[in-house]
Amino acid sequence: MRNTYVWFLQLVTGVLIAVLLGIHVVIMHLDAILGFFGVDMAEVTSWESMIGRAIQGVWASLYIALLAVVLYHALNGLRGIILESTPSATTERIVTWVIIAFGIIAFIGGTYVPVALLAS
Amino acid sequence: MRQIQPRQNYLGPGGWVWAGKYKLERYLYLLHRITGLGILLFLIIHLCMTTVFRIQGQDVWEATIALLRNPWFKVGEYLVCVAFVYHALNGLRLILQELGLAMGRPTPPIYPYKDALRKKRPWTIALVAVIAILALVFVYDFIVGGW
Numbered sequence: 001m002r003n004t005y006v007w008f009l010q011l012v013t014g015v016l017i018a019v020l021l022g023i024h025v026v027i028m029h030l031d032a033i034l035g036f037f038g039v040d041m042a043e044v045t046s047w048e049s050m051i052g053r054a055i056q057g058v059w060a061s062l063y064i065a066l067l068a069v070v071l072y073h074a075l076n077g078l079r080g081i082i083l084e085s086t087p088s089a090t091t092e093r094i095v096t097w098v099i100i101a102f103g104i105i106a107f108i109g110g111t112y113v114p115v116a117l118l119a120s
Numbered sequence: 121m122r123q124i125q126p127r128q129n130y131l132g133p134g135g136w137v138w139a140g141k142y143k144l145e146r147y148l149y150l151l152h153r154i155t156g157l158g159i160l161l162f163l164i165i166h167l168c169m170t171t172v173f174r175i176q177g178q179d180v181w182e183a184t185i186a187l188l189r190n191p192w193f194k195v196g197e198y199l200v201c202v203a204f205v206y207h208a209l210n211g212l213r214l215i216l217q218e219l220g221l222a223m224g225r226p227t228p229p230i231y232p233y234k235d236a237l238r239k240k241r242p243w244t245i246a247l248v249a250v251i252a253i254l255a256l257v258f259v260y261d262f263i264v265g266g267w
Contacts, residue, residue, distance in 0.1 A: 022208070025201060029201055030261045033258075046185075070163065109171045
């Protein structure tokens, strides 16, 4: 039963990622195509542009939400692939907890750094 | 008496690249898994860049960005974009299938009938075409944006 909820969350995060990461990819990588449609983002990867976005509440919360759903989706997918070889219950528990620990560390790192940059 | 062997459908580790007797959808599944792992690899590099390197300030950030202007990283960036589009659109197809949405009415299995995958296959092929077109559109960005 619990795995059903885990899998359903995988679907929900998948849809969320398609929207949020879609915005992220278009803005960050497809500047020429945006320029084709008359949108000029001008050097999104420069330090000033990056800090400019990081201090806006909307962008910061979008990025944190994106980080959370992406980490869930990616690490749950990886866990599914690893557990496909049907290891013992102990190995399964170890894999699960290692992946959860990695996800929490990555989430803390990914949210702490922008906050620390704002403070400095 | 001759033993009738069941048809071998266990592909083992080879099943990561070869779909055996299975058709298009199985190859989409293999690509889904490979692109997922590729994007995860990118995600880890990307998180390193935006945490470990970014915390060191403007100079390190700009050096990192300069490093990422390398043509090889540009090719990798293109591959990640295409992998994301593939994974996203194929994933939406899988979600629709999983939840049974937009699947049409069920029909009685009276011979000759099409199985569920065959009925959906035109849409699946259309989806692959859309992904291929988007992959070509992304090339435009890398030609105009420079290498």
